[in-house]
Amino acid sequence: MNYKSTQYEDILISTTCFETRVAILENSIIQELHIEHNMQRNIVGNIFIGKVIRVLPGLQSAFIDIGLDKAAFIHISDFRENKHENTMTPSIEKFIFPGETILVQVIKDQIGTKGARVSTQISIAGRMLVYLPFDNCLGVSQKIKSEIDREKIKTRVQSLITNNRGGFIIRTQAEEATDEEISADLKYLNTLWENIIGTAKSNRSPSLIYKDLDLPHKTLRDMVTQKTRAINIDSGHVANNLLNWAKIFNPSITEKIHYYDKETSIFEAANIDQEINTALSKKVELKSGGYLIIEETEALTSIDVNTGGFVGGKNFKDTIFRTNLEATQAIARQLRLRNLGGIIIVDFIDMDDQDHKKAVLKELQKSISKDRTKITLSEFSQLGLVEMTRKRTRESLTNQLCEPCNICQSRGVIKTSRTICYEILREIVKESKQFNPKEFRIIASQKIIDMFLEESQYLTIIEDQIKKPISLIVENGYYQEQYDIALL
Template structure:
């Protein structure tokens, strides 16, 4: 499969598209604002400790306070528990199922840490209000929720992830050769002098001692610099800023995920080459400077796919379609046959539509970066073998997605419940905002409904008014209705209130807005 990274580096915005066989499957974006701060390290001050929630709010200098859960707090007691668990269970870090940093996944301490600590150490015994602590962003702000932070610091490199707060060695699950796993662990133990934790990333497979030592030295120096700055600054303060989205793509996706990077900025092109020469001189990949007249995302047909991924309705090639509705708590995906009528029988039409929808749903979930609870409403299928076939195809399609997913069996109602790990904003939240006209409702009252609402309100208010003439100011479209198709409402009202009613259009009014005035005419 041909995989490429296409980078559009503008002055105030950088976009990185991951292409598979020429089709965009993921989009990473970075702007000059503070919307994507995952991986950054701050010196923060504890604002409030909430024993009832076993959580705390931490001021890190942003508009929203950061949320710190008890499981994400490190102290001497928790470190001892982690070491004890590791000795008793001889874990080698298999919990690290996804090591791609550009996915912004959390790198957790050893399994078992959380259950041991939450029982013995309530949050009020771990931190106090006003205390200064070093925290790392594990989840960027999403909607009205502030960022989530952890004290379990992790510094990802090309081959390793340094975890300076815990003595633990982990190996990516993607390295399946047991001999290689053993070799890597023994190689690290042979020269490791500190008690820091390390996780081997997938790219470390086949790594030589010299390269490994160089990477560890670089990560340790970075941690030393962070500690020095932490001692000299006052909270709240940014202590360490993670790599830009372009350099994260180079570090985490080139070679393993893609063989080529195309960038449309000469300065960005030179910076990427310099980055590769200094930190990854052994990496053999193609880096190309795009010089075409047409914008790079248009040349690779990416803009159209992004626009399609922002639509509520997505058409399938057969003529069917899916509807994607995002709510605060979950995302609902509905499958419909649409214009597809099939060739033989109704059951076959349904199965083909569902199977085509499975592929598109998995693609849209990944491209839109939809997370949290997802409910998929497939068209009802009578035969069990058809339901099993659809579920098999869904699970297979989701394997391409590196974000952690959990899919439950198809219910009797034809519903599939699934979850997908969410650590950053989805595409819609990143690129869109609620409609200023409907305030995000997605619906407006119909013209006739507004006319009848005016009728009821005027009739209700007429008895309390002292005037003998009424003026109603409305949106021009409503005025046209009241002077035309709904003229009978006004005539009926004039008889009921025994007063003339004048309708005036106001171009600047919202279509649902109207005001009733009374006038005393002698």
């Protein structure tokens, strides 16, 4: 294949008995990482028969039992009937009531303590089309920008839809597809929906009636583009399965599917594991010497841009501008790699020049345009901040691979050894007023004991004050904030 453009993609699929990992590389640099644990499969796209367990009119929402450990959540905006309502403030009680059986599809995975979010607006993705069985529209993917191209593909697909009920959204892959391929996709989606309806009729709530494709097959369906150069898989079994699937549903990509059988692991050879570790840290180094600080919270994600050691501009104003420009590409990459969602606040280095601000914003818009996930971008605020929202459908990389720190109690910092020492001394004074032991014994880590020895004069003062001896014992198994005070 001849690649006239310098932009190309490689897809790496690594599978084990416990997980599947997919890396999307652009020009050999990782941009996206998808992980699916076999014990915790992504459930976005799955369809359930659920039972309404609680309706909350004040929040215009309801909780639905779909058979998972947490009840699913649905908002009034997620009802397909509501899309055709003329009234400004419809009540959720008009659509749903406790005890009702309802067909829903997961649109957002369980994240943290929140249950999955579901919708009655069912959609089933094929390779060329997305089928909307309860709608009657014919839409075109927003990624097809040209109005002429949009009308052209819409007219072509419309001519192929004959006896189909429901609506469709035309995907970008349909632009390069033949009429035969689009017709085959139509037939596949119709057959799939008939099977789903049949399963729903023979099952009671709560139950799963349709499971979306697993990650490897979903990768072939949703992530392979014209830029994809190769799809390398480190499992012969999975490679054969994907090849057989591609022969039926996407024959044009069969030559791109390869079995990777080298001794060095596929992720190690591409330095992916090191990139994952970097993506779990707060600091991201820029090539110029500047850096980003990325802080994730439950409410939002903040990204702070800093010049660091960069002094490459003609003057300080130019240095700031160059650093901010470079940061835009790094920010776009980190959004995808870390799968950051929700509200994102970017604090660029302050710029007075309005042309510089426009150039930075334009470069950021260009960089995020490659993202498969919907992003909205605001102008610079009066405080010099840029606000973005990125659609959140699954856990971020950090939430997927990490858990709250037991040592710092999720604060992200721990108390200094001096702070802990003074805390212990205050507690001893307090205990001395309630108890009358012969001796107080402090059991703590080596660093805490060293601090006590360094500031031994305070121990002496407290001993004189409480008129009791205080002894010190090192416990190597204790972390810095952990200690015990024994009353002997």
